[in-house]
Amino acid sequence: MVTLKQLAKELNVSISTVSKALNNSEEIGEDTVKRVKELAELYNYTPNKVALSLKQNKTRTIGVIIPNILNHFLAKVLFGIEKEATNLGYNIITCISNESLEKEKESLMLLANGSVDGFILSVAEETQIKNEIDHFKKTISRGLPIVMFDRVAHDVLCDKVIVDDFDATYNATKDLLLENRKNIAFVSNINDLSVGKLRERGYAKAILEDNSQAPLILNIKKKDDHQKKIKSFLKKNKMVDAIIAADSSSGIIAINTAVNLGFKVPKDMSVIGFASKADSNHSTPRLTTIRQHAKVIGANAAQMLIDRLQKMHLNEDVKTKIVRTSFIKSKSTLK
Amino acid sequence: MVTLKQLAKELNVSISTVSKALNNSEEIGEDTVKRVKELAELYNYTPNKVALSLKQNKTRTIGVIIPNILNHFLAKVLFGIEKEATNLGYNIITCISNESLEKEKESLMLLANGSVDGFILSVAEETQIKNEIDHFKKTISRGLPIVMFDRVAHDVLCDKVIVDDFDATYNATKDLLLENRKNIAFVSNINDLSVGKLRERGYAKAILEDNSQAPLILNIKKKDDHQKKIKSFLKKNKMVDAIIAADSSSGIIAINTAVNLGFKVPKDMSVIGFASKADSNHSTPRLTTIRQHAKVIGANAAQMLIDRLQKMHLNEDVKTKIVRTSFIKSKSTLK
DNA sequence: TTGAAAGCGCTAACAT
DNA sequence: ATGTTAGCGCTTTCAA
Numbered sequence: 001m002v003t004l005k006q007l008a009k010e011l012n013v014s015i016s017t018v019s020k021a022l023n024n025s026e027e028i029g030e031d032t033v034k035r036v037k038e039l040a041e042l043y044n045y046t047p048n049k050v051a052l053s054l055k056q057n058k059t060r061t062i063g064v065i066i067p068n069i070l071n072h073f074l075a076k077v078l079f080g081i082e083k084e085a086t087n088l089g090y091n092i093i094t095c096i097s098n099e100s101l102e103k104e105k106e107s108l109m110l111l112a113n114g115s116v117d118g119f120i121l122s123v124a125e126e127t128q129i130k131n132e133i134d135h136f137k138k139t140i141s142r143g144l145p146i147v148m149f150d151r152v153a154h155d156v157l158c159d160k161v162i163v164d165d166f167d168a169t170y171n172a173t174k175d176l177l178l179e180n181r182k183n184i185a186f187v188s189n190i191n192d193l194s195v196g197k198l199r200e201r202g203y204a205k206a207i208l209e210d211n212s213q214a215p216l217i218l219n220i221k222k223k224d225d226h227q228k229k230i231k232s233f234l235k236k237n238k239m240v241d242a243i244i245a246a247d248s249s250s251g252i253i254a255i256n257t258a259v260n261l262g263f264k265v266p267k268d269m270s271v272i273g274f275a276s277k278a279d280s281n282h283s284t285p286r287l288t289t290i291r292q293h294a295k296v297i298g299a300n301a302a303q304m305l306i307d308r309l310q311k312m313h314l315n316e317d318v319k320t321k322i323v324r325t326s327f328i329k330s331k332s333t334l335k
Numbered sequence: 336m337v338t339l340k341q342l343a344k345e346l347n348v349s350i351s352t353v354s355k356a357l358n359n360s361e362e363i364g365e366d367t368v369k370r371v372k373e374l375a376e377l378y379n380y381t382p383n384k385v386a387l388s389l390k391q392n393k394t395r396t397i398g399v400i401i402p403n404i405l406n407h408f409l410a411k412v413l414f415g416i417e418k419e420a421t422n423l424g425y426n427i428i429t430c431i432s433n434e435s436l437e438k439e440k441e442s443l444m445l446l447a448n449g450s451v452d453g454f455i456l457s458v459a460e461e462t463q464i465k466n467e468i469d470h471f472k473k474t475i476s477r478g479l480p481i482v483m484f485d486r487v488a489h490d491v492l493c494d495k496v497i498v499d500d501f502d503a504t505y506n507a508t509k510d511l512l513l514e515n516r517k518n519i520a521f522v523s524n525i526n527d528l529s530v531g532k533l534r535e536r537g538y539a540k541a542i543l544e545d546n547s548q549a550p551l552i553l554n555i556k557k558k559d560d561h562q563k564k565i566k567s568f569l570k571k572n573k574m575v576d577a578i579i580a581a582d583s584s585s586g587i588i589a590i591n592t593a594v595n596l597g598f599k600v601p602k603d604m605s606v607i608g609f610a611s612k613a614d615s616n617h618s619t620p621r622l623t624t625i626r627q628h629a630k631v632i633g634a635n636a637a638q639m640l641i642d643r644l645q646k647m648h649l650n651e652d653v654k655t656k657i658v659r660t661s662f663i664k665s666k667s668t669l670k
Numbered sequence: 671t672t673g674a675a676a677g678c679g680c681t682a683a684c685a686t
Numbered sequence: 687a688t689g690t691t692a693g694c695g696c697t698t699t700c701a702a
Contacts, residue, residue, distance in 0.1 A: 001448070001449060001477070001478075001679095003678095003679060003680090004679065004680065005679075005680095013688075013689085014688065014689045014690075015679090015680085015681095015689090016680095016681080016682080016688080016689065016690080016691090017687085017688055017689070019679095019680070019681060019682090020681090020682090020688090023681085027687065027688075028687065028688075029687055029688085032687080032688085044477075046444075046447070046448040047448065047679080047680070048389075048448060048449040048678090048679050048680070049448045049449045049450045050385055050388045050389045050394065050449045050450070050678090050679080050680095051389055051449070051678075051679035051680045051681095051694090052679080052680065052681085053385045053694095054383075054385045054386055054389050054678090054679080054680080054694050054695070054696095055679080055680050055681060055682095055693085055694055056680090056681085056694085057694070059385065061428070069404075069410050069411075069413055069414050069417075070407065070410055070411060070414060070613070072405065072407075075404050075405055075410050076404075076405060078404055078429075079404050079405060079431060082404075082429065082430065082431045083431070083433075086430070091428050091430075091445075091446070091450065092428065092429055093396070093426050093427065093428050093429075094399075094413075094417065094427055094428075094429040095417065095421070095426075096414060096417045096418070098418075109381075110426075111426070112381070113336070113381040113382065113383060113384045114336060114383040114384045114385045114386070114695090115384045115385070115426065142336070142379075143336075226616055227616060227619070227621075249613070249616065249617070252617050253616065253617070256591065256617070256618065256619045257619060259594070259595075259619075260594075260619045278405070278584070279617075281561055281562060281584065281588065282584070282587050282588070282591070282614075282617040282618075283591065283617075284562070284591045284592060284594075284595045286562075336695095338694095338695060338696090339695065339696065340695075340696095348672075348673085349672065349673045349674075350673090350674095350695090350696085351672080351673060351674075351675090351696095351697080351698080352671085352672055352673070354695095354696070354697060354698090355672090355697090355698090358697085362671065362672080363671065363672075364671055364672085367671080367672085382695080382696070383694090383695050383696070385694090385695080385696095386678090386694075386695035386696045386697095387695080387696065387697085388678095389678050389679070389680095389694090389695080389696080390677085390678055390695080390696050390697060390698095391678085391696090391697085392678070449679090
């Protein structure tokens with residue numbers, strides 16, 4: 001990499017002249033500016049980012065901590081973050097907590113050494129189970145703002161971007177009730193997560209309000225055989241005529257399993273699930289889905305963080321933004 | 336962030352003494368070391384990463400450029416890269432090229448300003464179509480090594496990690512021939528990519544060697560309705576009794592569509608596809624898959640790059656590592 | 671055993 | 687209009 005020093009030497013001027021010329025300072029003479037710019041162009045000069053960061057005490061880099069990059073929703077949020085951050089002139093350093101509290105802490109510590117200006121993260125499963133929040137608070141008190149999305153720690157005072165999980169599931173369940181379904185089950189693979197619990201509660205509320213049926217819930221663990229669990233559940237609970245799925249796989253598997261067991265979907269069995277467009281292609285008929293607009297969530301998180309960084313209203317009140325889901329009717333439910 | 340300067344002031348010693356003490360230099364007296372370390376501990380001192388990078392002219396950061404983070408395979412490679420990089424003490428800055436040549440170039444340029452020590456990337460679709468490689472060569476000549484994985488540019492001299500796409504598809508096709516399949520079709524959603532072409536060739540070779548059937552290929556474009564295309568293909572080509580799918584969705588959709596059309600899988604229709612474990616759960620019966628060990632690919636890429644960075648054998652010969660696929664038999668093929 | 675000073679690449683206040 | 691200098695935080699050589 002060519003430096004200001006080298007340019008200055010070659011041009012027989014001082015370093016600061018070169019610097020000013022490149023930064024279009026009024027102070028420098030026209031022809032000097034021209035000479036400098038030409039040589040800089042020739043040598044493909046770019047200001048050293050590290051030196052700038054050191055000088056200005058900010059990196060224009062955001063630390064992003066994702067619990068699981070293989071989760072399609074989280075990957076899509078990351079996509080949204082990256083895109084928005086790039087647009088606003090920021091880079092992102094990505095860490096994957098792998099749902100582990102320890103790794104989450106480590107990532108936070110490791111990047112809080114000047115590598116990044118702030119964080120965007122979704123809380124790891126283990127962290128939610130153990131309900132630890134000290135590492136977040138410590139990071140914020142060190143002057144590094146955090147924006148949390150989707151899985152948030154409610155007791156940490158910071159900006160948040162969340163989904164209307166409760167309402168979305170409540171409304172979806174209501175829809176099934178309007179289809180006159182008599183035994184609506186709830187299937188989830190994410191019972192440990194805050195969002196999983198919210199979705200379950202939304203479902204339960206709608207069911208309990210109906211007064212004619214009781215909640216029927218199947219919680220599947222990560223290590224379980226997903227297909228088998230759903231199959232035996234359907235065999236055991238023969239009267240089930242509708243399913244709400246809290247995660248993207250359960251809905252798909254439910255449809256495919258039901259079809260295989262001889263149910264007509266949606267006639268005998270109506271299915272709604274949280275899923276992306278790509279997922280919804282994986283069942284026949286296509287899954288009626290609750291879409292989470294992951295990209296929008298990511299973009300919002302990036303905006304909120306960068307906004308805070310630039311204004312450095314660190315004392316300004318924190319905001320919580322709710323990104324509403326969309327309900328996309330397809331062929332796995334009646335219309 | 337607390338700095339050496341602040342510690343020095345508080346301890347009434349010089350900055351260099353503090354620095355040496357913290358780095359366990361022999362020069363410094365025992366008690367001084369102790370005093371310094373205690374205060375550093377108290378204040379949670381960590382060396383400023385940016386200052387270190389500037390001083391040492393290396394960042395211990397890798398730029399990763401991924402064409403599409405929503406592709407499960409690529410996401411998994413990223414997972415592997417992140418894990419291995421973290422283990423070896425490196426951070427990763429992630430850019431998403433979104434299959435665009437322009438964005439790929441930009442990312443390369445933007446990070447080649449001292450932000451990273453080298454790159455790991457998979458070539459964007461547009462770049463492969465236009466066959467552009469100048470930006471890669473330029474980056475390497477600026478002293479930033481590149482490791483390419485999966486979709487590589489063969490004419491760029493750099494380390495590479497690839498999959499045995501040709502052999503894997505060839506062997507899988509052979510397997511179907513051994514099942515005595517008479518009309519084996521090839522379905523692909525990734526015809527534009529180098530790996531897509533390799534897979535098609537592996538299939539075609541096996542078919543042509545058989546001498547009793549001709550290649551039958553369905554290329555689906557990104558904008559097509561995936562389900563519809565496969566359905567009409569199966570309706571039009573009624574004699575098809577086996578399918579090789581080049582991408583993860585086509586195999587799943589093929590099975591579900593076939594079942595819906597009344598085929599018995601695997602009796603009437605045998606299906607093999609490149610897919611991950613998670614994907615293979617999305618069909619009933621489960622898809623017999625060619626697994627790509629994405630995590631291993633990522634880990635290998637990280638190792639190769641970091642190895643080169645640390646030895647800085649920049650002139651050393653470049654290596655190409657082939658990570659072999661596994662063939663996982665499931666219920667969508669006969670045994 | 672400790673400290674002073676230089677330098678990584680850059681900007682900006684302050685000379686000239 | 688151009689140059690000198692200091693300083694961001696750190697390591698390291700050289701001097702005391």
